[in-house]
Amino acid sequence: xxxxxxxxxxxxxxxxxxxxxxxxxxxxxxxxxxxxxxxxxxxxxxxxxxxxxxxxxxxxxxxxxxxxxxxxxxxxxxxxxxxxxxxxxxxxxxxxxxxxxxxxxxxxxxxxxxxxxxxxxxxxxxxxxxxxxxxxxxxxxxxxxxxxxxxxxxxxxxxxxxxxxxxxxxxxxxxxxxxxxxxxxxxxxxxxxxxxxxxxxxxxxxxxxxxxxxxxxxxxxxxxxxxxxxxxxxxxxxxxxxxxxxxxxxxxxxxxxxxxxxxxxxxxxxxxxxxxxxxxxxxxxxxxxxxxxxxxxxxxxxxxxxxxxxxxxxxxxxxxxxxxxxxxxxxxxxxxxxxxxxxxxxxxxxxxxxxxxxxxxxxxxxxxx
Amino acid sequence: xxxxxxxxxxxxxxxxxxxxxxxxxxxxxxxxxxxxxxxxxxxxxxxxxxxxxxxxxxxxxxxxxxxxxxxxxxxxxxxxxxxxxxxxxxxxxxxxxxxxxxxxxxxxxxxxxxxxxxxxxxxxxxxxxxxxxxxxxxxxxxxxxxxxxxxxxxxxxxxxxxxxxxxxxxxxxxxxxxxxxxxxxxxxxxxxxxxxxxxxxxxxxxxxxxxxxxxxxxxxxxxxxxxxxxxxxxxxxxxxxxxxxxxxxxxxxxxxxxxxxxxxxxxxxxxxxxxxxxxxxxxxxxxxxxxxxxxxxxxxxxxxxxxxxxx
Numbered sequence: 001x002x003x004x005x006x007x008x009x010x011x012x013x014x015x016x017x018x019x020x021x022x023x024x025x026x027x028x029x030x031x032x033x034x035x036x037x038x039x040x041x042x043x044x045x046x047x048x049x050x051x052x053x054x055x056x057x058x059x060x061x062x063x064x065x066x067x068x069x070x071x072x073x074x075x076x077x078x079x080x081x082x083x084x085x086x087x088x089x090x091x092x093x094x095x096x097x098x099x100x101x102x103x104x105x106x107x108x109x110x111x112x113x114x115x116x117x118x119x120x121x122x123x124x125x126x127x128x129x130x131x132x133x134x135x136x137x138x139x140x141x142x143x144x145x146x147x148x149x150x151x152x153x154x155x156x157x158x159x160x161x162x163x164x165x166x167x168x169x170x171x172x173x174x175x176x177x178x179x180x181x182x183x184x185x186x187x188x189x190x191x192x193x194x195x196x197x198x199x200x201x202x203x204x205x206x207x208x209x210x211x212x213x214x215x216x217x218x219x220x221x222x223x224x225x226x227x228x229x230x231x232x233x234x235x236x237x238x239x240x241x242x243x244x245x246x247x248x249x250x251x252x253x254x255x256x257x258x259x260x261x262x263x264x265x266x267x268x269x270x271x272x273x274x275x276x277x278x279x280x281x282x283x284x285x286x287x288x289x290x291x292x293x294x295x296x297x298x299x300x301x302x303x304x305x306x307x308x309x310x311x312x313x314x315x316x317x318x319x320x321x322x323x324x325x326x327x328x329x330x331x332x333x334x335x336x337x338x339x340x341x342x343x344x345x346x347x348x349x350x351x352x353x354x355x356x357x358x359x360x361x362x363x364x365x366x367x368x369x
Numbered sequence: 370x371x372x373x374x375x376x377x378x379x380x381x382x383x384x385x386x387x388x389x390x391x392x393x394x395x396x397x398x399x400x401x402x403x404x405x406x407x408x409x410x411x412x413x414x415x416x417x418x419x420x421x422x423x424x425x426x427x428x429x430x431x432x433x434x435x436x437x438x439x440x441x442x443x444x445x446x447x448x449x450x451x452x453x454x455x456x457x458x459x460x461x462x463x464x465x466x467x468x469x470x471x472x473x474x475x476x477x478x479x480x481x482x483x484x485x486x487x488x489x490x491x492x493x494x495x496x497x498x499x500x501x502x503x504x505x506x507x508x509x510x511x512x513x514x515x516x517x518x519x520x521x522x523x524x525x526x527x528x529x530x531x532x533x534x535x536x537x538x539x540x541x542x543x544x545x546x547x548x549x550x551x552x553x554x555x556x557x558x559x560x561x562x563x564x565x566x567x568x569x570x571x572x573x574x575x576x577x578x579x580x581x582x583x584x585x586x587x588x589x590x591x592x593x594x595x596x597x598x599x600x601x602x603x604x605x606x607x608x609x610x611x612x613x614x615x616x617x618x619x620x621x622x623x624x625x626x627x628x629x630x631x632x633x634x635x636x637x638x639x640x641x642x643x644x645x646x647x648x649x650x651x652x653x654x655x656x657x658x659x660x661x662x663x664x665x666x667x668x669x670x671x672x673x674x675x676x677x678x679x680x
Contacts (some may be wrong), residue, residue, distance in 0.1 A: 053641075081642030131473055181528040181626065186614055188642040213642075214428060217616040223627040225609060225638055233613075236503055237529040 043070045045325050050078030051085015051098035052309045053226075054190050054245060058127045059098065059345035065341045066332045073325060082190050082309075083213070089114070089312055096329070097312045097323045098126070100190025101213075102290040105283060114322065115216030120285040122368055124361040126333050127309040127342065128349040130271035131195050132249035134234055134259065135241045137161065137176065142265070144169045146258035147202035153241055154199070155207060156183050156220060157174050169258075176239075178229060183242035186223035190215040194293075194307040195243045201295040202304060243306065246271075247347035257305060260298035268349035270303030276354035277302060287315050287364040291357070306349075316369055327368040336363045408659065415653030417646050425646035427639050428616050433650055437657045439579035439619045443629030444658065446621070447533050447608060448601035451540030455601075456594050459545045463552030468578060479553065486546035494610030497539040498531070502611060505531030505538070509624035524625040531613040535633075539607050544597035551596065555589030556582055588673045595669025599662055602633075609634035632658040 003192065049059075059077040066075060080088070082099040087095035092113025108121045114128075115121075133150060135143065141333060149165050152158040158165055168341045185192045197211030209216040215223070222240070224233040227248050234240040235252060246254075246266050256263035264270050277299055281292040295304040316324035332338045336358075339350035352358045423429045426538055430436040463483065466475045513526035563581040572580060614630035622628075630638075636651045643651055 083642050084644050085643040179525065179528060183529075187638050217428060220615065220625075222531065222613045222626050223615065224531070224613065229610070231527050232498060233531065236499065238504075239528050316600065 005333050008013075024043060025137075031129040037072050041324060043328055044072040045073040045321055045327050046076065047096060047322075047329055048076050048078075048094055049098065049311075050080050050088060050094050051188075051312075052190055053079040054100055054102045054129065054307060054309050055079070055098040055127045057247065058348055061341040061345035062329070062333050062338055063141075065338060066329055069332070070328065073329075075329060081188065083188065086312070095313070095317070096326050098309060099312055100307060100309045101193060102281075102288075102310050103312060105281075108284060108288055112314060114317060114319070116316040117320045119153035119314045119316035122287040122315050122330075122364050123309050123310045124289050124330065124334055124364050125275070125291055125351055125357065126311045126361075127307075127346075128268075128271055128275050128351060129307050129309075129347065130246040130266040130268065130303050130349070131191055131243050131305045131307055132246040132252070132266045133241075133243050133255035133305065134231075134249050134252040135255065136234055136236075136238055136253060137178075138238060140173055140175075141253045143253070143255050144167075144258065144263040145255045147199065147288035148206050149201035150197045150255065150257075150332060151207035153180055154184070154219070154221065156182075157206065173174070178239040178332060180353065181237050181240045182221035183224055183230055183237075183240050184215040184221055184236075185227075185230060185281045186215075186225050189226075190309060191227070191243065191245055195305065197293070198295045198305045243305070257303065259302050260300060264299060264303045268343060268347065269353070270301055271306040271347035272351070272353045273299070273306060274302045274304050275349070275351070276305045276357065280357075280360065285315075287367050289357070289360045289364050313368060315367055320369070322369045327365060330365040330368065331362070334358065334365055373374055377603055386598070387475070393667075394625050411652055411656035411659055415649050415656050418650035421646045421650065425632070426650050427643065427647045430650075431615070431655050433616060436650065437632075438652055439617050439629050440632045440635050440654060441657055441661060442619045443533070443612075443663065444602050444631040444633065446629065447537050447540060447612075447631055448598055448604075450534060450537035451544060451601045451621075452594060452598050454538060455539035455545045455548055455597055458541065459593070459597075460552055460590060462545070462549045463556055464578060464582075466549075467556040468574065482546045482549050485542065486550075490543065490604060490606040491529055491610070493543055494505035494607040497535060497607060497611045501538060502530035503533050504530070505532070505535045507529040509534075521621060521623045524622050526624045527613065527626040529613065529626070531611055531628075532624055533612055533628040536608045536628075539611060540601045540604055543604060543607065544600050547600060548590075548597045551593030552586065552590055555586040555593075558579055559585045576586075592669050592673035595665060595672070598669075602658065602665065604631075605633035605637045609637050613635040613664040 028295055042177060056079040063075040063077060067073060077098070079325065082101055085097040085099050086103060088094045090112055095114045101295060102123050103121060110119070110121065111117070112121070117192045143166070145166070146169065149158065149169065154167065155289060161178045161180055167175055192215055193211055193213045196209060199207035200209065200211050224230045227245050227288065230242050231243050231248050234242040235274065275291055275293070277297055278291050278294045281290040290310070291308055293306070293308060297304060311330060311333065313326050314323070317326070336350065336352040339352045342348045343350050351361060417676050418426070418433050421433065421659060423431050426433060426436060428436065466478055470478060509526040512522040516522045557567065559582050563576055563585065567577040567581045608631045612628050612630060612634065613626050614634070615627040618627055618629045620627065620629060636654055639647070640651055
């Protein structure tokens with residue numbers, strides 16, 4: 001009896017090992033030869049990073065691509081959430097943090113425990129992803145809505161699918177007489193922060209709450225945990241209406257958002273366009289590349305419900321070997337190879353599609369030592 | 370009688386005796402240490418939260434009490450509802466096994482119920498979320514339409530079925546095996562003299578159960594129920610997955626999308642993104658749950674030892 005269990009455990013272990021091995025092979029094939037971006041395959045060491053859970057899938061792609069070129073470097077990314085990521089970066093627990101909200105301008109001056117004294121903060125936009133506004137109605141896969149309508153649904157001012165406000169925007173859809181069940185995240189999340197920021201900017205009269213990681217507590221509606229919880233709840237509930245990271249929105253009905261006079265469906269190109277036409281936040285160090293997202297744009301082809309997630313690092317590390325490793329890793333992440341790997345694996349929008357922003361990010365990374 | 374007269378124990382047996390004693394004492398000490406360790410941890414790590422203000426606490430709560438009270442209510446409410454369903458079910462099943470079922474069926478059923486206890490709570494959560502909740506949603510919409518004047522069913526019925534009552538149903542299924550096992554045990558230990566006396570007086574089977582079994586087993590049923598309550602209070606995964614929570618809400622409504630959350634689920638949901646005093650607040654909430662469970666267990670002991678009479 002004991003022997004069989006032992007053998008089963010060993011078999012499972014061997015399987016797991018071989019699964020890892022195949023993973024690494026296939027991802028190194030996918031991403032070409034990322035070593036060419038840095039040419040530093042002699043690197044050794046460990047990068048301890050963590051933070052934004054939105055970046056989890058992208059970080060998996062980056063880790064696979066980077067480690068294929070630099071087999072002696074271990075990259076640990078712990079998706080503890082943006083807040084914890086920033087705290088741990090400040091306290092020195094991480095040498096690199098992923099965060100859905102950039103450090104505020106006064107926090108950006110430090111001090112950060114892993115940085116040399118007087119070092120500036122490096123922040124680069126690494127992960128851009130559209131947030132899909134999704135619903136479940138039988139027979140309907142796409143609806144048009146403006147920001148005001150979306151805000152009113154989420155704030156209980158529009159409660160039925162046959163409301164004239166929705167019908168007016170969708171003359172050809174046969175909308176049922178059915179209560180709308182708005183679904184939001186029950187946990188703190190960067191998706192919620194960016195989505196409420198969109199509502200606050202684009203529908204200020206109907207949405208009177210500030211942008212926040214936490215959904216306004218005074219609103220009713222259904223709460224579900226994490227992206228998967230929202231997806232599960234929306235899909236299982238006819239009449240549900242929610243917001244979700246677009247990489248997880250396949251197979252769901254989605255809203256085309258009114259921008260200018262057109263309705264734009266979510267796509268990584270449209271998300272990149274939204275970031276591309278937004279200015280860089282002024283008053284920060286040149287290495288602190290933070291996008292001041294303009295969600296009220298009326299330009300064509302822009303999808304303004306977008307999440308931008310950053311990687312925060314030091315310009316000068318107290319420990320020079322940390323600097324070398326982080327610089328090499330970020331050079332890969334911001335390169336077109338790295339961005340493409342994330343786009344393939346996580347459905348994000350490559351920042352490299354915006355040459356100006358990409359150039360600023362790469363310049364910031366090059367300043368790391 | 371007298372040790373002087375008896376031959377001294379052989380050396381090997383003496384060693385075995387001493388080491389056995391050492392081991393059992395150590396085991397008991399570990400229990401005490403673990404419990405004390407948890408209590409000290411909850412007290413010390415949670416301390417900063419008791420004086421914290423709204424800028425530091427999760428959800429910008431004005432104080433930890435405004436956070437803890439609704440959550441404590443939610444934990445108690447969900448657990449009590451679950452118990453309300455589970456106890457009659459468990460007593461019924463246990464009676465069937467010990468008194469009604471043919472021996473072979475009884476053995477099989479007992480094994481099946483024990484299996485229910487072995488299902489991981491995350492599986493119950495998934496099942497509740499994906500299967501039970503949509504079915505309950507239909508019941509809620511009927512209740513809302515026809516019995517909406519009862520406060521329990523007032524308000525817009527949840528279209529997803531992810532309410533505190535659905536969570537209570539799942540909790541009931543999760544704690545039922547524990548209660549049933551203990552009931553089975555005590556029902557099987559009713560002195561045959563009592564039951565035979567009842568039968569001799571011409572009692573039917575149900576009368577025998579009512580007159581001889583229940584009075585004897587009452588303390589056992591109560592302590593089983595309290596054990597179940599303890600498990601239901603602490604259950605995290607299933608409630609976290611099923612309940613659609615609304616912060617700071619105290620409500621007895623069973624069928625709407627706005628539900629009080631439970632302490633355990635709240636801690637699990639908020640810990641991954643918590644930092645600083647927020648972590649202390651979560652630990653402080655753990656202390657509140659610890660205290661509630663402690664009181665529940667103390668009550669259970671008192672009832673089990675005092676009220677039984679026949680023990």
